[in-house]
Amino acid sequence: MIKETSNKSKGKSPSGDSGADHATLSDIFNQDEPRVNWHDETLWFVRTKRDKAVNTIPEWELLRETASQIKHNVLSNLSAYLEQFEEKAIANGVQVHWAADAKEHNEIVHSILKKHSINRMVKSKSMLTEECHLNDYLSKNGVEVIDTDLGERIVQLADEPPSHIVLPCIHKKKEEIGDLFHIHLGTAAGEADPQVLTEAARQDLRSAFLTRRAALTGVNFAVAETGEIVVCTNEGNADMGVHLADVHIASMGIEKIIPERKHLGFFLRLLTRSATGQPITTYSSHFKKPRPGQEMHIILVDNGRSRQLGREDFRNSLKCIRCGACMNTCPVYRRSGGHSYHYAISGPIGAILAPNLDMKKYADLPFASTLCGSCSNVCPVKIDIHDQLYKWRQVLVKEGHVSPVKAAGMKGMAWMFSFPALFNIAGKSGRWFMKYFPFMVSNKLNPWYKEREMPAPPKESFREWYARREKNNRK
Amino acid sequence: MRVGLFIPCYVDQFYPNAAIATLQLLEKFGVDVVFPKKQTCCGQPMANSGFSHLSSECDELFVENFSEFDYIVCPSGSCVLHIKDHLHSAKSPDKAKAIRKKVFELVEFLTDILEIKELKAKFPFKVGIHQSCHGQRGLKLSQMSELVAPKFSKPETLLKMVDGLELINLTRVDECCGFGGTFCVAEEAVSSKMGKDRVADHIQNGAEYITGADLSCLMHMEGILKRQKSNVKVIHIAEILNADPNP
Numbered sequence: 001m002i003k004e005t006s007n008k009s010k011g012k013s014p015s016g017d018s019g020a021d022h023a024t025l026s027d028i029f030n031q032d033e034p035r036v037n038w039h040d041e042t043l044w045f046v047r048t049k050r051d052k053a054v055n056t057i058p059e060w061e062l063l064r065e066t067a068s069q070i071k072h073n074v075l076s077n078l079s080a081y082l083e084q085f086e087e088k089a090i091a092n093g094v095q096v097h098w099a100a101d102a103k104e105h106n107e108i109v110h111s112i113l114k115k116h117s118i119n120r121m122v123k124s125k126s127m128l129t130e131e132c133h134l135n136d137y138l139s140k141n142g143v144e145v146i147d148t149d150l151g152e153r154i155v156q157l158a159d160e161p162p163s164h165i166v167l168p169c170i171h172k173k174k175e176e177i178g179d180l181f182h183i184h185l186g187t188a189a190g191e192a193d194p195q196v197l198t199e200a201a202r203q204d205l206r207s208a209f210l211t212r213r214a215a216l217t218g219v220n221f222a223v224a225e226t227g228e229i230v231v232c233t234n235e236g237n238a239d240m241g242v243h244l245a246d247v248h249i250a251s252m253g254i255e256k257i258i259p260e261r262k263h264l265g266f267f268l269r270l271l272t273r274s275a276t277g278q279p280i281t282t283y284s285s286h287f288k289k290p291r292p293g294q295e296m297h298i299i300l301v302d303n304g305r306s307r308q309l310g311r312e313d314f315r316n317s318l319k320c321i322r323c324g325a326c327m328n329t330c331p332v333y334r335r336s337g338g339h340s341y342h343y344a345i346s347g348p349i350g351a352i353l354a355p356n357l358d359m360k361k362y363a364d365l366p367f368a369s370t371l372c373g374s375c376s377n378v379c380p381v382k383i384d385i386h387d388q389l390y391k392w393r394q395v396l397v398k399e400g401h402v403s404p405v406k407a408a409g410m411k412g413m414a415w416m417f418s419f420p421a422l423f424n425i426a427g428k429s430g431r432w433f434m435k436y437f438p439f440m441v442s443n444k445l446n447p448w449y450k451e452r453e454m455p456a457p458p459k460e461s462f463r464e465w466y467a468r469r470e471k472n473n474r475k
Numbered sequence: 476m477r478v479g480l481f482i483p484c485y486v487d488q489f490y491p492n493a494a495i496a497t498l499q500l501l502e503k504f505g506v507d508v509v510f511p512k513k514q515t516c517c518g519q520p521m522a523n524s525g526f527s528h529l530s531s532e533c534d535e536l537f538v539e540n541f542s543e544f545d546y547i548v549c550p551s552g553s554c555v556l557h558i559k560d561h562l563h564s565a566k567s568p569d570k571a572k573a574i575r576k577k578v579f580e581l582v583e584f585l586t587d588i589l590e591i592k593e594l595k596a597k598f599p600f601k602v603g604i605h606q607s608c609h610g611q612r613g614l615k616l617s618q619m620s621e622l623v624a625p626k627f628s629k630p631e632t633l634l635k636m637v638d639g640l641e642l643i644n645l646t647r648v649d650e651c652c653g654f655g656g657t658f659c660v661a662e663e664a665v666s667s668k669m670g671k672d673r674v675a676d677h678i679q680n681g682a683e684y685i686t687g688a689d690l691s692c693l694m695h696m697e698g699i700l701k702r703q704k705s706n707v708k709v710i711h712i713a714e715i716l717n718a719d720p721n722p
Binding site for chain 2: 026027033036040051055057058060061329331335336367368369370372373374377378390393394397398406420446447450451452454456457460461462463464465466467
């Protein structure tokens with residue numbers, strides 16, 4: 001049976017709070033190139049599945065635009081929709097709580113559990129609880145949490161945070177999962193057959209479902225019109241947890257609202273096609289009211305969302321429906337791994353959400369991109385992700401979150417470019433470029449030179465050639 | 476038609492042949508081309524690093540240099556996109572606005588403004604097209620693989636007019652090469668890996684040359700190819716389109 005060692009602090013390993021930035025963590029990730037290739041190919045496969053799925057829908061782009069506009073309406077009228085949702089949910093017999101931040105959210109969860117003298121709980125996937133470090137908090141307060149999504153369970157056993165919001169353990173090979181299960185679930189040493197391993201997890205989780213009196217779920221969509229919430233899973237683990245528990249706690253970010261039930265169709269069609277290339281999740285479960293004898297709680301969590309809503313340039317990031325498509329398509333994510341983002345939500349979307357919570361800590365993330373723009377193109381709600389990455393860079397530099405060396409270099413470069421005469425003289429010698437473009441110095445200390453040669457300087461620059469031609473033409 | 480030739484700073488310094496080919500190609504089609512000699516840089520390296528507030532003097536200089544022309548043409552999608560999206564002038568806001576509308580990347584200028592239907596050039600090699608992200612996703616030089624939308628490719632349209640040229644198919648049609656400006660040194664590991672993977676795709680599919688409308692990406696891939704001592708070369712699309720028809 002289970003040897004429970006998994007409730008320790010998430011976020012400690014392997015990237016955790018080491019303080020290392022994305023570039024450093026990516027550098028470590030890239031030391032094993034075959035593994036990088038495997039990670040890249042695995043996620044690219046998901047991207048190609050997504051492409052196949054979306055190309056079966058001729059009106060795909062219209063669908064994206066419509067969903068984006070619905071979310072635009074939601075963000076513009078959020079307070080009214082939230083109040084409507086609360087009113088309907090209360091009328092349905094649900095207890096509604098408001099949490100200003102992660103700390104309040106965690107305290108509310110704990111207080112509900114304490115009221116029922118519950119110290120063991122099952123939890124289906126919720127990126128919000130990762131954002132709030134709920135497991136860590138509850139563990140410190142003597143409450144054991146078992147994650148019931150298979151991928152989440154695997155990273156929990158490994159004492160790691162998820163590396164991807166939809167595919168939490170995508171960074172792990174099946175042999176490594178076999179080793180974990182051998183230690184924690186008693187499978188045979190060396191067993192790496194996915195079917196055998198899944199069955200072992202299934203049997204283990206079944207005993208947890210049957211014995212836990214509280215179940216926490218995330219929320220994919222909350223319908224203001226009816227006060228119901230919708231939870232999408234492929235494994236049915238949210239349903240298993242909730243149906244067997246006396247207490248159901250649903251944690252949701254305040255941006256999860258949609259106005260009416262009919263709008264759900266747009267989002268359900270978009271969500272899984274974007275995420276994994278499936279037409280729809282296996283289970284799209286609606287929870288409206290507690291069954292007789294059960295208690296149902298919904299916690300509405302702000303945790304920086306109101307602040308982000310107030311940032312004109314970044315408010316659209318709140319449209320996110322957490323499909324993970326931007327991660328699968330991101331050439332940087334695929335080659336650096338989710339943990340290199342050292343935040344609960346990795347990849348391009350994480351990089352525009354995280355600085356809102358802590359600019360200093362996450363100042364590196366908007367720079368972990370080539371601004372290629374693929375993320376914005378796959379986003380099912382058309383968030384201008386790469387434009388926001390560019391805008392965050394401007395904000396972070398202005399707020400002083402940049403190394404002094406880089407700042408000095410940039411000032412020098414700007415100064416140089418503002419004087420054509422100086423540019424010409426310096427350009428003639430070919431030296432200004434080497435000095436002011438940091439990747440142009442040909443020595444072993446230059447990161448460019450590690451795996452790339454320098455361009456060979458030509459005999460004359462274009463402007464020299466052009467001047468010569470003009471002179472000859474005049475003759 | 477008077478065209479101001481906008482040559483990115485690094486092209487001027489390292490890839491004069493691409494600039495010369497751009498000039499000669501435009502002249503072949505009867506365009507009156509002038510290279511304003513006081514031009515320096517569009518300011519993109521600063522802006523993409525978060526220092527757009529330092530690029531105002533670059534912007535003013537750009538407006539001074541280029542506002543007199545009917546069109547501004549540049550053999551780099553990335554620099555053109557930067558001007559289109561971010562050129563501002565406190566002194567002459569209207570001129571800056573006008574420039575943002577009349578600045579074109581070379582390929583789109585040939586297909587959309589000059590509406591080239593044929594050209595005389597021979598390039599008997601297997602060529603892979605690198606879709607530079609800013610040209611493709613920013614300027615929409617080609618359809619993007621992420622969208623459910625009709626396919627098109629302006630560079631491909633032009634390359635198909637070249638005698639003897641054989642286009643190869645890539646496994647990943649529009650993945651980024653990983654250059655990304657200062658990203659290439661700030662995130663050296665990922666950047667190099669992206670470059671290596673992009674080059675490998677071209678090599679595996681039989682390319683003898685990798686071409687594109689942006690030399691910054693080509694410079695990155697050239698750096699990788701040279702380090703690997705590969706025979707595969709990079710070449711700017713202007714040099715192919717301007718190639719001798721009777722070599």
